[in-house]
Amino acid sequence: MTINTMAKGGWQREQMICFRMMEKMIVAMQDPDMGMKLRNQRLLITVIPHAMTGHDIIIWLIHKYSVCEEEALHLGGMLVKYGYIYPLKEPRSLVLQPDESPYRFQTPYFWTSTRWPASELDYAIYLAKKNIRKQGELMEYEKERYSLLHKKINHTWDFVVMQAREQLRASKQRRKADRIVLECQEQAYWLINRPPPGVHNMLDVGLERQNNFNLRATLNSDFYKNEIEVYRRALGRNRVKSSICLEGVPVPTRLRVERWSFSFMELLNDAMGRQEFMLYLEKEFSAENLYFWQACEEIRHGESSKIVEKVEEVYKNFLAPGAARWVNIDSKTMDKTLEGIKQPHRFVLDDAQMHIYFLMKKDSYPRYLKSDLYKNMLAKAIVPQETKKSVFPFMRRQRHSSPSPAQAVAQVTEEEGRHKGAG
């Protein structure tokens, strides 16, 4: 074969990566200790060495990568489709059969990545060889391509034919088994690099992407100055410790979030609900109400010995004039409470607490239920498995169409038009 002197273009970067990964896998499969057990296969009357069955491949993949049979079959199938393993029995069908069908590893010489891209010259020589070896062995599509090539590279046609003859002569001197193997290998290579019509092209990578290497020219001072500025800015950023930002509240269930809308008490009784409500109040700058309510609860349900000091705290933080978290209570209640604090007991703050409770219930609570914070919480909430199936629309066959959003808009504009016309 002629040596391909064309350098591998940068745009095949994407393919190269998965080729490298597949090759690593293939090398692992051929490892003398942990690799596959190869044996001799009988093909008609010749014995081919170093072969394995499809079944063996799948078992090896299952063990090595701890995957299920379906995935192993799929993975092995990809290795065959890309030509790293080729079938001996039906060489034209690059499919992995999970049975006793024999397969062999492709020689690295014929790996797609080794000689990319496959050259027209090599293809012409291959087709010429086939043609000379047995007249009529070429398939229809191969005949068409052969004549196309004949027109395209006519100037080197003598070389093509000469090379083909030489290679055929050399192969005649090999043992039959080797010859068959080489033919299979070569055929597998061309089945991938020049797929028959109708078979999808494994090497199709879609659109060419510009490569970083093309930009070497523009790695000038402006580029580096920009980079330096970006890095400087990035260094100045405030970063949060992983333990804090990854903590995240465990996601509640939908039912739980919905209960918060049943009554204000439900919301306050659920720790998560209360926390969420607090977040909302912080945004509204009225969080002191909830803090006050919580502090009152602590006094009501807390240790008797701590009541006096706790009431002191509450007075300092919430009731004293100029307090940091001053709560807005009506003057009558405030006076009564301040009087009562002089003789602190468990229920001295009850009136004030009640006042604030109703304030939140009437004002902040309904607004919270309408807020994005609550709606997002509802949307994020998990719906447990059991309740799902009946809700999922795609489980049922839907036959009737729904009005398109565009229709709704059209109707409105139509009506508006009519109004305008009438008015």
Next chain:
Amino acid sequence: MCDQTFMAATFGPCDSCGKASPLMNIYIKSEAINYCSFCVEMMACQQLQKGETLQSLKKESDSLKKKLEEERGKLNDVELHQVAEKVEVLSSLSIKTRRVLKGHGNKVLCVDWCKDKRRLVSSSQDGKAIVWDAFTLNKEHGVTLPCTWVMACAYAPSGCAVACGGLDNKCSVVPLSLDKNENLAAKKKSVAMHTNYVSGCTFTNSDMQLLTSSGDGTCALWDVESGQLLQSFHGHTADVLSLDLAPSETGNTFVSGGCDMKANVWDMRSGQNIQSFESHESDINCVRYYPSGDAFASASDDATCRFYDLRADREVAVYQKDSVIFGASSVDFSLSGRLLFAGYNDYTINVWDVLKGTRVSILFGHENRVSRVRVSPDGTALCSASWDNTLRIWA
């Protein structure tokens, strides 16, 4: 460059390159500089300051980069999967193909859901964009574009228009009309103009603005009505392949990923690159925000998907497996953000547990590469677009 003859008053080592040569005595801000003529030329062309060379700038840039990595590492006191240990294990998923949408004549490259949770728009290499009703499999609209490889398509928030773009270097907005006979392509309006293919597009919170990413290395924000460029975003050094808008009412940041292996977060108002992440080993094909908006995931040709936290300012998880060796082309989160659906070039979709980092499930069915996966707005279904000319709805 013409030959200059000048009187060389001094001869000696150049201040910049150190070689002994005739020196040009020049003054920069009344400071005497003795450079050889070559270095003067270089300085003038490259707009370098005194003492700067390309190498010194590169060195500075590299050392800042290293310092940034160190800073990021300092606050890394716990790993995501460690935090996730106390989260309960997911029960096994049972996801199957529920619908197969056939109708495109060539590879389907992109898909987007409508807010009504049942319609979607898909675009293909054959130059067509089709609007489907995913429940009934009805094709409601079809637009033919004058180019092949329509790589980007998006549904407008109102549901009344779609945007699509690709090899024509433009992104056009097509209002969806109800008249079946009307040729939608006639009403098509070119909004975005790039100098290379358009790889991704999305409407912002309204029908009025469109955000696009392009193979020319930039992203841009456009006004749909006038077609005016409102803001452009420069910073990528290679094709930008994907973008995603942050999910928030105020919505003014977005993330983009490209062939330079970087994922950048941008401020839409100022056009500045706020944060940058470079940990992938190959092209980033897709970026997608986590539902809370504090993190995002990326899919790359290096066969991994990665999860980045914006507040911690670093990569917090890598989703990879020995048996997954083909590039990931697209990712999307489930509604709660617990699951990450990723489409791969080996025709499969892998479902990852975002918190624990393990693979939960693998979906087979497509007969060629999966080019895009999108979860429906209510989280009840997943749509995948593939090079096998079909789309599949999974639930």
